[in-house]
Structures are given as C-alpha cells and as structure tokens.
C-alpha cells in the first residue's frame with residue numbers, strides 16, 4: 001500500500017529542506033513524522049520517506065534501524081521510558097520498573113494497544129531518580145507505591161510522543 | 166573574585182517560568198549583550214572568550230576560545246553546532262538549562278556564531294527530550310519573529326540562522342563526529358579524526374561543536390569581560406560549573422557551583438550528606454565514563470586540571486603494580502567530564518553498579534570498531550556473572566585485560582569511556598569483586 005504524508009507534514013518537511021544544503025538531513029525529522037502519522041515505520045513508511053526526499057530506500061532503512069526511538073513494529077499509543085541507569089538503579093529504579101511491568105501486564109520492551117514500556121538508558125533527570133519520561137512529561141522521584149497512581153495519570157492525560165514532532 | 170556558593174552565571178532565571186518567553190527574557194535584560202556583540206569585531210569576541218578561560222562543559226574541558234581559533238581564516242562557510250544530546254549517565258544539567266532559559270542559549274549561539282562568521286547553525290537536541298524540544302523550538306521561532314535571527318539580524322547586515330535538529334535515541338550521537346553524521350542524515354557513527362570538525366565538519370565545512378552550558382556562558386563573558394569570568398574560576402578554568410548530584414545524598418539536585426568546590430563540600434554542605442548515617446564508598450566525578458574517587462579522595466576540587474593531576478587521587482592501574490598509561494607514561498587519575506556526580510554509599514554492591522555501567526556501554530557501542538563492539542559486550546557479560554554471584558576466579562584479571570585491550574584502540578572515546586571506569590573500579594574496589602567471586606565459589610562447592 002502506498003502511504004502519504006498529511007498536508008501539514010508535507011509543509012513541515014518542505015520548510016526543513018530549506019534549512020540544510022541538501023534534503024538528506026531531513027530524513028530524521030521525516031522519519032519522526034512518518035512514525036507519528038502511520039504509527040510505526042513499516043517498509044511502506046520508509047518508502048514514503050525515501051520518495052519524499054529523493055533518497056535511496058537502503059539509506060532510509062539504514063537510518064531508521066540505527067536509532068532506538070524509531071520503531072519498525074506497531075506500538076502503544078503512549079511510550080513509557082523508565083530509566084534504570086546508575087542513578088536510578090541506586091534509588092530502586094529496577095523495583096519501580098518491575099512494578100510497572102506487573103501493573104501494565106507488559107514486560108520491558110513489549111507493547112499493547114495502549115502502552116509501550118521501555119527500559120531506558122539515562123534520561124537526564126538523574127537528580128530526581130528514579131524517573132521516567134512519557135512524551136513531554138516526566139515522572140520524577142518515583143516510588144513503587146506510587147506506580148498505580150502514575151499509570152492512572154498517564155491514562156487520564158495522555159502525552160503521546162508524536163505530539164511534539 | 167572567585168565564585169562563592171550562590172554565584173550565578175547561567176542559572177539566574179531558574180525557577181522563573183516567565184523567562185522562557187521572549188518578553189520575559191527581555192524583561193530580565195535578555196538580548197542586551199547581543200547588540201553589543203554584533204557591534205564587536207568577530208576576532209575581538211574570540212579574544213575575550215580566550216581571556217575568559219572558558220573550557221568546554223561537554224566532557225573534554227577543551228579551551229573554547231582556542232578551539233574557535235582552529236577554524237581556517239579563509240573558510241567560505243562555517244557552522245556552529247550546539248551539542249544538546251546530553252545522555253552521559255549521571256548528567257542532567259543541559260536539559261534543565263534549556264528548559265529554564267532557552268533564549269540564553271540562543272543569545273549565546275548568535276554571539277558565538279558572529280565570532281565564527283557562521284551563518285547556518287544548528288542545535289542537535291536529544292530525541293527523548295520532547296518537553297525541552299518544544300520549549301526550545303518556540304523560543305527559536307520567537308527570536309526569528311523579533312529579528313534576532315534571520316537574513317539581516319537587527320538591521321546589522323549579519324545573517325544568522327538556527328535550526329533545531331532532533332535526534333532519535335543514540336548515546337553515541339553526543340560524540341561530536343557521530344553528531345555531525347546524524348545532523349547530515351546518516352547513521353550516527355563517529356568519524357576518524359583528523360580531520361577535526363573545526364577544519365572539516367558538517368557538510369564538509371569547518372564546524373565548531375560546543376556544549377549547551379559552554380555556549381550559555383558566552384553572553385556573560387561579553388557583558389562583563391573575560392577577565393571577570395576568569396577570576397570567578399580557579400587555575401586555568403574560568404567561571405562556575407553546573408554540577409548534577411545524584412545517588413546516595415539527602416538532597417540531590419542540579420547546582421551551579423564554584424569551580425574550586427571540593428567533593429566533600431558538595432556532598433555535605435550542598436547536598437546534606439549521605440542518608441541514614443551511612444558513609445560514602447565511591448563517587449563518580451563526571452558521568453559514568455570517568456574513574457571513581459574513593460572516600461579518601463574527596464577533598465580534591467571539582468576542577469578540570471585538579472581531577473587529572475592532583476596527586477591525592479590514586480592512579481588507575483591495569484593490575485597491581487602496573488599503572489595505566491595515558492601516553493608518554495602519564496597516569497590516569499580521573500577527569501571532570503560532564504559534571505555528573507554520582508554518590509555511592511557503603512551499602513552499594515559495587516560489582517552490580519559496575520555491571521549496570523558496562524551494560525550501558527555495550528548497548529551504546531556503535532559497532533564500528535572490533536575492540537569496542539566485542540570488548541564492551543564481554544565486559545557486560547563477565548561483570549554480570551560476577552554481580553550475579555557466578556564469577557570465576559580469574560574474572561578480575563579477565564575484566565582488566567579486556568578493558569586494557571579496548572583503551573586507546575578505537576575510533577572514538579566511547580571505548581575509553583567503558584574501559585576507564587572498569588579499570589578505575591577494579592583499582593579501588595578490587596576486594597569487593599574478589600569477595601563476590603569467593604562467595605560464588607563457596608556457593609558452588
């Protein structure tokens with residue numbers, strides 16, 4: 001199936017193309033946009049990006065598979081990125097992640113229609129460890145006891161990652 | 166006059182929600198320095214930055230003015246790229262700086278771009294920083310509308326553009342040449358140096374890559390003078406430093422502190438000490454890439470040169486009796502790195518903490534060089550089995566020899582970043598590893 005970009009995305013991509021000496025650098029933003037509009041980066045979504053920017057499919061594929069935020073499979077509407085790196089580990093980050101897994105019925109790395117749960121490397125909020133980021137929203141100084149409340153919050157006020165692209 | 170606790174250069178607007186907007190920023194004097202800077206000759210700005218002894222806050226501590234001086238004089242096009250990829254574990258200052266004061270970064274970049282005669286400039290922001298991206302993009306849009314950015318800024322005839330480029334998840338893109346590849350729409354793999362970016366960087370043109378905090382210091386330097394900034398600091402390091410303190414302290418946080426502050430002062434005076442009467446066991450002084458300090462080494466100032474040369478810090482060893490050689494017989498003590506200070510108290514399971522650090526590097530290796538790709542994988546595997554109580558008698562030596570095989574033998578410094586803390590922890594906490602391995606043997610018998 002041949003996919004398309006929305007008019008808004010096309011406008012954004014055209015504006016960005018003015019900012020660089022060639023179209024290739026816009027591949028990162030175009031992939032973010034394709035993921036936002038089509039949910040994930042299927043082969044067809046990669047072809048759409050390649051066609052839009054006049055790049056070889058192989059190049060777009062290479063870029064899409066290098067970075068961890070691009071996903072090649074469908075995922076949940078919201079992504080919960082829970083850090084377990086050193087500062088978070090020292091303050092029980094693994095216990096919080098285990099509680100998230102239990103309450104969401106998801107293992108780290110898994111998705112359902114609602115959520116994707118990611119064990120993340122440091123998210124630059126170490127002074128408020130343990131912490132997680134969901135789109136534009138941070139959850140800081142988390143505790144195991146608070147996990148159900150946090151999940152409720154995320155459901156109540158969604159901040160999907162595509163929001164900021 | 167040296168800075169004191171409470172002296173502020175880059176955090177004056179922290180806590181002021183209104184300062185994120187152009188009007189709020191201008192109301193606190195923002196963009197005042199820009200007018201002055203645009204009236205200065207580019208070489209005079211660079212001279213002021215040289216005099217300030219501003220050193221890069223991204224990790225290596227290289228003198229900023231000196232780096233700017235490497236751009237060839239006859240360059241046709243030059244770029245300034247701000248490194249906002251902050252992802253060194255333990256480090257959380259750039260994210261706060263962008264969030265609280267995006268216009269200060271923009272003003273710093275325009276002043277710096279003028280010094281470099283750079284027209285097309287970029288901020289490479291980490292993909293996961295979505296809240297900060299939204300704040301920053303809005304600020305850039307406002308700066309364009311007001312004529313601080315564009316074809317003819319403030320009617321001076323100077324052209325200056327700023328584009329925010331979002332990453333998409335890859336620690337290695339913080340390394341400056343990987344960042345440039347990513348900016349060009351490639352996979353984020355580091356390039357061989359030389360050529361250095363200042364000679365051949367983005368799009369084949371001379372490019373200066375500077376950290377967020379580095380660039381945010383520039384307006385104050387131009388406003389109050391390089392000598393003033395230099396006097397705030399210590400030795401060959403001007404200004405204050407942003408330090409991020411996490412782990413086992415009562416009051417973790419992100420603080421702007423004097424360059425010469427010691428770790429003892431940071432832990433006790435600024436962060437209220439270690440909870441529950443416990444004691445410090447180890448301190449990571451500048452992000453997980455840096456060898457740790459032990460409890461006897463905490464009276465050293467948190468300054469760039471001191472951490473490399475102060476003889477109170479024991480040198481990193483390859484094995485007992487063999488000092489690690491940084492080149493020419495120079496010992497490796499530690500480095501100031503990115504300002505990420507992680508405090509580990511005396512209940513910490515050191516082998517497990519080290520395993521988590523090695524897991525990170527194994528995950529983030531870009532895979533180009535065999536010693537790094539294979540070596541970080543092995544470090545993770547062996548440190549995991551030690552941490553899980555399945556260690557073998559030779560594992561301490563094995564970890565040391567793998568780390569030694571990586572250090573100095575790779576395209577970029579990620580290899581060293583994994584090897585150094587591994588060797589540093591083995592040097593200072595060998596007994597912890599040995600005890601865990603001895604316990605494993607007993608358990609198996």
Ligand SMILES: Cc1cc2nc3c(=O)[nH]c(=O)nc-3n(C[C@H](O)[C@H](O)[C@H](O)COP(=O)(O)O)c2cc1C
Nearest residue numbers: 221222223248250251252339340341375376379578
């Ligand atoms: C593996 C690796 C990761 C790095 N990550 C960052 C980073 O996230 N932010 C940063 O400013 N510098 C980072 N650096 C340092 C940059 O390569 C570069 O030295 C720095 O951005 C230069 O700016 P400065 O002179 O202002 O410090 C990293 C270096 C390495 C080797």
Ligand code: SF4
Nearest residue numbers: 531533534537575577
């Ligand atoms: S040292 Fe590691 S991260 Fe750096 S280029 Fe080599 S493989 Fe990639």
Ligand code: FES
Nearest residue numbers: 083088122123126
């Ligand atoms: S270590 Fe978890 S946010 Fe930095």
